[in-house]
Amino acid sequence: MQRLWLLVALLFLSVGAQAQVGLSPQILDIALDGTANSQAFRLFNYTAEDKNVKVRVANWTMDGDGKVSEIPTTEQSLDGWLVINPLEFTVKAGQNQVVRVAARPAVALTPGEHRAMVYFEEQPQDKAPGAATTLRTVFRFGAAVYGHVGPVERKGALVGLEVATSSAVMQLRNDGNATSRCGGSFAIWRKADFPGDAKTAAIAKVGTAEAELPPGVVQAGRLPTDAVLPGATRRVSFETAKALPPGDYVLDLNGSFGDSPLDRSQPFHVSAAAH
Numbered sequence: 205m206q207r208l209w210l211l212v213a214l215l216f217l218s219v220g221a222q223a224q225v226g227l228s229p230q231i232l233d234i235a236l237d238g239t240a241n242s243q244a245f246r247l248f249n250y251t252a253e254d255k256n257v258k259v260r261v262a263n264w265t266m267d268g269d270g271k272v273s274e275i276p277t278t279e280q281s282l283d284g285w286l287v288i289n290p291l292e293f294t295v296k297a298g299q300n301q302v303v304r305v306a307a308r309p310a311v312a313l314t315p316g317e318h319r320a321m322v323y324f325e326e327q328p329q330d331k332a333p334g335a336a337t338t339l340r341t342v343f344r345f346g347a348a349v350y351g352h353v354g355p356v357e358r359k360g361a362l363v364g365l366e367v368a369t370s371s372a373v374m375q376l377r378n379d380g381n382a383t384s385r386c387g388g389s390f391a392i393w394r395k396a397d398f399p400g401d402a403k404t405a406a407i408a409k410v411g412t413a414e415a416e417l418p419p420g421v422v423q424a425g426r427l428p429t430d431a432v433l434p435g436a437t438r439r440v441s442f443e444t445a446k447a448l449p450p451g452d453y454v455l456d457l458n459g460s461f462g463d464s465p466l467d468r469s470q471p472f473h474v475s476a477a478a479h
Contacts, residue, residue, distance in 0.1 A: 224250055224251050224343070225247065225248060225249055225250060225251070225255065225343055225345075226247070226248035226250065227245060227246070227247055227248070227324065227345050227347060228245070228246050228248070229245065229347070230347050230348070231347065231348050231349075231350070232245070232305060232347070232348070232349045232350070233350050233352065234305075234307050234349065234350070234351045234352070235351075235352055236282075236307055236309060236313055236318065236351040236352060236353045237352075237353045237354060241306070242304050242305065242306045243304070243305050243306070244302050244303060244304045244305065245302070245303045245305065245322070245324075245347060246300050246301070246302050246303070247295055247300060247301045247303065247324055247345075248295075248300045249295040249296065249297060249298065249299055249300065249301075250298070251297060251298075252297050252298070253297050254294050254295065254296050254297055255294065255295045255326055256292075256293075256294050256326065256327040256329060257292070257293055257294070257295060257301070257324055257325065257326055257327065258291065258292045258324075258325050258327055259288055259290070259291045259292070259303060259322060259323065259324055259325075260291075260322075260323050260325065261283045261286050261288065261320050261321070261322050261323070262274045262277075262283055262320070262321050262323065263275050263276065263277045263278065263281040263282075263283045263284075263319070263320060263321075264319060264320070264321045264348075265319075265433070266431070266433050266436070266438070268436070268437060268438050268439060269438070269439055270430055270431075270438060270439075270440070272321070272346070274321070279311055280311075280313060280314060280318060281318060281319065281320065282307065282309075282318040282319055282320040282349060282350075282351045283319075283320035283321070285307055285308055285309040285310065286305055286306070286307055286308075286320055286322070286349065287305070287306045287307075287308055288303060288304070288305050288322065289303070289304050290303065303322075303324075305322065305349065307349075307351050313351070313353050314353065315353045315354035315381070316352070316353060316354065316381040316382075316434065317350055317351070317352055317381060317382045317383060317433075317434050318350075318351040318352075318353070319348065319349065319350055319351070319383075319433075320348075320349045320351075321346045321347070321348055321349070322346070322347045322348075322349055323344060323345065323346050323347075324343075324344070324345040324346075324347070325342075325343075325344045326342035326343045326344070327342070328342055348431075350382070350383055352382060354381075356380075356381065356382045357380035357381050357382060357463075358380045358382050358383075358384040358462030358463045358464075359378075359379050359380040359384070359461075359462050359463055359464045360376060360377050360378040360379045360380060360384055360432065360461050360462055360464055361376075361377050361379065361461070361464065362374055362375070362376060362457070362461060362466055362468055363375045363376070363377045363437065365455075365457070365468055365470050367444070367455045367470050367472040368472070369445070369448065369472070369474050370443060370444060370445050370446060370448070371441060371442065371443050371444055372390075372441070372442060372444050372455055373439055373440065373441045374386075374428075374439070374440045374441075374442075374457075375437060375438075375439055376432045376437065376438055376439075376440055376461055377432075377436075377437045378432040378433060378434050378435060378436055378437070378438075378462070379435075380434055380462055380463075381434050382434055382462075383431050383432065383433055383434060384431075384432055384434075384461055384462030384463075385429045385430065385431055385432070385461075385462070386427040386428060386429060386430075386440070386459060386460065386461050386466060387427065387429065387459050387460050388406040388426075388427045388457070388458050388459010388460055388466060389406045389407040389410040389424055389425065389426055389427060389457075389458060389459060390424065390425055390426075390427055390442075390444060390455060390456065390457050390458075391404070391407060391417070391418075391421045391423070391424040391455075391456045391458075392421065392422050392423040392424065392444060392445050392448070392453050392454070392455060392456075393420050393421055393422070393453060393454040393456055394420050394422060394451065394452075394453060394454075395451075395452035395453055395454050395471055396420075396452070397419065397420025398420065398454040398456065398469070399420075401456070401467055401468070401469050404418075404456050404458055404469075405458050406458040406459050407421075407424050407458075410424050410425060410426055411424075411425055411426050422445075422448070422453070423444070423445050423446070423448075425443075425444070427442075427457065427459050427466075428440050428441075428442040432461075448474045449474070450474050450475055450476045451473075451474055452471065452472075452473050452474075453471065453472055453473070453474065454469050454470065454471050454472075455469065455470050455471075455472060456468075456469040457469065
């Protein structure tokens with residue numbers, strides 16, 4: 205069967221991809237000023253056919269909207285100093301493959317964060333002579349590796365918050381020297397029931413059946429965990445509510461951005477026309 209191969213490019217695993225293949229972990233943090241220790245990724249093949257895979261490494265950055273792009277290697281970028289084994293392998297159907305990663309810089313790296321992206325790219329298999337043509341997909345996963353020299357500071361601030369009927373956009377500024385993410389929860393309060401920022405907190409087990417919503421909260425969820433690079437400001441969008449009846453509400457955020465506290469609320473209105 206002749207196969208036409210379609211590349212599926214993924215920086216983080218989607219639900220559909222996870223049903224076919226899996227990668228764990230998706231992120232590695234490595235201390236670069238201590239003893240070099242080997243860490244590892246594990247690639248899982250949940251399909252009924254073998255997967256031929258090649259591994260490559262690149263330097264990368266991210267823009268203010270979260271788009272990742274490759275950039276040239278520098279003496280200070282981590283991609284040039286990673287030792288990866290193996291670089292090419294076959295994952296048998298239903299099996300998994302360990303890929304070991306070690307950072308061995310040959311130059312003195314400056315204090316702060318140094319990054320690399322490790323790509324796992326499926327290779328199209330040879331077609332059988334005289335076979336029919338079908339369309340197949342191949343995967344491409346990118347796993348971020350963060351290397352740190354010196355003390356790690358994950359700090360920053362929420363410098364802007366835009367709220368709409370069913371979504372919100374946070375403007376996050378990273379003032380530290382390491383990539384940071386949010387943790388915690390958001391809640392939609394009826395405005396008349398909102399007790400004020402000082403009297404609200406992150407909701408335990410939010411997003412699960414065990415979460416207990418305070419009276420007056422109509423919907424709640426986890427804050428997004430999108431990465432913000434050190435020294436950067438990024439817009440992070442997320443869905444907040446579905447099918448709210450017309451009325452006045454307050455979006456309340458509680459948690460952290462890196463190691464900095466995050467506590468902000470903003471009122472918004474749902475009109476009858478938007479319902």
